[in-house]
Amino acid sequence: MKDLRQITVVGLGLLGGSVSLAIRRSFAHVQVVGFSHRETTRDKARELSVAGEIAGDLHAAVAGSDIVILATPVRTFEQQFRDMAPALKDGAIVTDVGSTKTLVHKWAAARLPGTAHYVGSHPIAGSEQRGVEFSRDDLFDQATCIITKTPRTNDQAAGVVEQFWQRIGCLTQTMTPQRHDRIFAAVSHVPHLVAAALVNATDPADLKQAGKGFIDTSRVASGPANIWTDIVTTNTRNVVAGIDRVIESLNTIKKAVGNDDDREIMALLERARSRRAELIEYKLSRKELD
Amino acid sequence: MKDLRQITVVGLGLLGGSVSLAIRRSFAHVQVVGFSHRETTRDKARELSVAGEIAGDLHAAVAGSDIVILATPVRTFEQQFRDMAPALKDGAIVTDVGSTKTLVHKWAAARLPGTAHYVGSHPIAGSEQRGVEFSRDDLFDQATCIITKTPRTNDQAAGVVEQFWQRIGCLTQTMTPQRHDRIFAAVSHVPHLVAAALVNATDPADLKQAGKGFIDTSRVASGPANIWTDIVTTNTRNVVAGIDRVIESLNTIKKAVGNDDDREIMALLERARSRRAELIEYKLSRKELD
Numbered sequence: 001m002k003d004l005r006q007i008t009v010v011g012l013g014l015l016g017g018s019v020s021l022a023i024r025r026s027f028a029h030v031q032v033v034g035f036s037h038r039e040t041t042r043d044k045a046r047e048l049s050v051a052g053e054i055a056g057d058l059h060a061a062v063a064g065s066d067i068v069i070l071a072t073p074v075r076t077f078e079q080q081f082r083d084m085a086p087a088l089k090d091g092a093i094v095t096d097v098g099s100t101k102t103l104v105h106k107w108a109a110a111r112l113p114g115t116a117h118y119v120g121s122h123p124i125a126g127s128e129q130r131g132v133e134f135s136r137d138d139l140f141d142q143a144t145c146i147i148t149k150t151p152r153t154n155d156q157a158a159g160v161v162e163q164f165w166q167r168i169g170c171l172t173q174t175m176t177p178q179r180h181d182r183i184f185a186a187v188s189h190v191p192h193l194v195a196a197a198l199v200n201a202t203d204p205a206d207l208k209q210a211g212k213g214f215i216d217t218s219r220v221a222s223g224p225a226n227i228w229t230d231i232v233t234t235n236t237r238n239v240v241a242g243i244d245r246v247i248e249s250l251n252t253i254k255k256a257v258g259n260d261d262d263r264e265i266m267a268l269l270e271r272a273r274s275r276r277a278e279l280i281e282y283k284l285s286r287k288e289l290d
Numbered sequence: 291m292k293d294l295r296q297i298t299v300v301g302l303g304l305l306g307g308s309v310s311l312a313i314r315r316s317f318a319h320v321q322v323v324g325f326s327h328r329e330t331t332r333d334k335a336r337e338l339s340v341a342g343e344i345a346g347d348l349h350a351a352v353a354g355s356d357i358v359i360l361a362t363p364v365r366t367f368e369q370q371f372r373d374m375a376p377a378l379k380d381g382a383i384v385t386d387v388g389s390t391k392t393l394v395h396k397w398a399a400a401r402l403p404g405t406a407h408y409v410g411s412h413p414i415a416g417s418e419q420r421g422v423e424f425s426r427d428d429l430f431d432q433a434t435c436i437i438t439k440t441p442r443t444n445d446q447a448a449g450v451v452e453q454f455w456q457r458i459g460c461l462t463q464t465m466t467p468q469r470h471d472r473i474f475a476a477v478s479h480v481p482h483l484v485a486a487a488l489v490n491a492t493d494p495a496d497l498k499q500a501g502k503g504f505i506d507t508s509r510v511a512s513g514p515a516n517i518w519t520d521i522v523t524t525n526t527r528n529v530v531a532g533i534d535r536v537i538e539s540l541n542t543i544k545k546a547v548g549n550d551d552d553r554e555i556m557a558l559l560e561r562a563r564s565r566r567a568e569l570i571e572y573k574l575s576r577k578e579l580d
Contacts, residue, residue: 124499124501146499182496183496183499184499186491186492186493187492187496187497187499187500187501187504188501188504190491191503191507191508193543193547194484194507194540196559196561196563197536197539197540197542198480198481198536198539199561199565199566200542200558200561200565201480201538201539202476202565204565204568206472206473206477207477207565207569207572208569208572209434209473209474210477210478210569210573211414211477213477213482213509213510214478214481215569215570215573215579216506216507217481217485217506217508217509218481218507218566218569219503219507220506221559221562221563221566223559223563224563225556225559225560225563228559229552229556229559232547232555233547233550236548236550239547240547240548242491243540243543243544243547245492246487247537247540248491249488249490249491250483250484250487250536250537251537252487252490253486253487253533254530254533254537257483257522257523257529257530257533258526260523262523265519266515266519269486269515269518269519270515271486271490272486272489272490272508272511273486273511273512273513273514273515275489275490275492276489276508277512278494278497279497279498279500279508280512282497282498
């Protein structure tokens, strides 16, 4: 960590912009290079000084960098790896902020040179806002960042990535990409699709009567469709299995309602209530809720 | 409305207690009688002065009242109607605060004397808190209250009930109980079951990684299991049909994910996103959101 001299952030949306600002805040002597292929984004990023240097050429942007962080949509990563490969310096560490990890490890193994080290990262931060103009240097304060590694991951590089996220404010946790993708399908990707399915299943005319309950239950369905398409198409198997579990769980409740089986309905609702109560208690104990 | 002298509230939970307090606030010269079959509740209600008189005898509580408002769980209503029938004065108006309406109209027609007039009410207010100790005289300020009537409902009585809710702060809307139950299955009862199914489908160990998205999507699943069992078992047909629509909608998304059909996934997510954006815009235009 002491030897870090330059870090490149590829993609300057809310996450990329915020990572850049957080690095500037926490690593006073590190040069931050921000890359975007869009001129309008580069102009805004320059205005907001999110990085010391803003580049429109990927090779120039990653050349000489000790760490390269991808913050473009997940499905662009394979091509980004290919494109940056020739320009990475020996020993460069490549990581990312993507929401799925198994495929990314696979792409990195296939596309990056053997002299570079890929480590997966998934900082659990963000907001419904999009774009570099919403970047904040404190977006990662107290956020969890999952670090993913496989048996072929370079341990020293994983250590550097872990310290990097801790330094900009995250609490880190390390797991395999497979475990990451299974868990986040369950707690994030599938709930997103369930919220979308619920909205799509409701007559828009009826929605006028929706109250706070519906508004909350459906909130995540307001996320950007392209980002979520990216996420679910890079975690297909876990997402499909997760939807199947929810359908099974809905069928169990439907059967109990159809049979007018009060005891069973009550037991199912009580199970959900108490599990959620435990979740809230756990989150409160870790001060992860407001 | 000018002739109102006494109103009885049957059941002193959060809703019953709040209705009582709201009446005391808005109808200075009306005697409010609160009924609870539980002594501990009556004691608390007396301490908090939620009503001018607190009774433990239903006949004594409803005798002489111009309006009787049921605020016990929906499934107790049929028995309450039976029990209070002999003591209702001629021309008494009976209403309620229940979340489902079709069955209640049926029970009222069968169990109340012809000299009493039933009108359905569903004030959309409440909180996750329970018990008379959380009662507030402003719980209904700016809340929507749905008034339900059928062709056999007495129009004058419906008018009195409508004015009653308006006087304690509600915006009223009138519809048939059938329409009410269909709409609220879609925007409230089914979303509740979907949230519960989602929690039940998720491994409790994985829940530790749940973020704000999951917390919001599942929030309504923290509602009291007995109240929601009441609600869904008194709206069976609409609830079962609504679950079927959500399952169909989930299967459509699952198929698109399984086929890696980006365009279809994006179209489905974008449909949900834009419908919810319209909902939020509508709610904001009516100042129904904070």
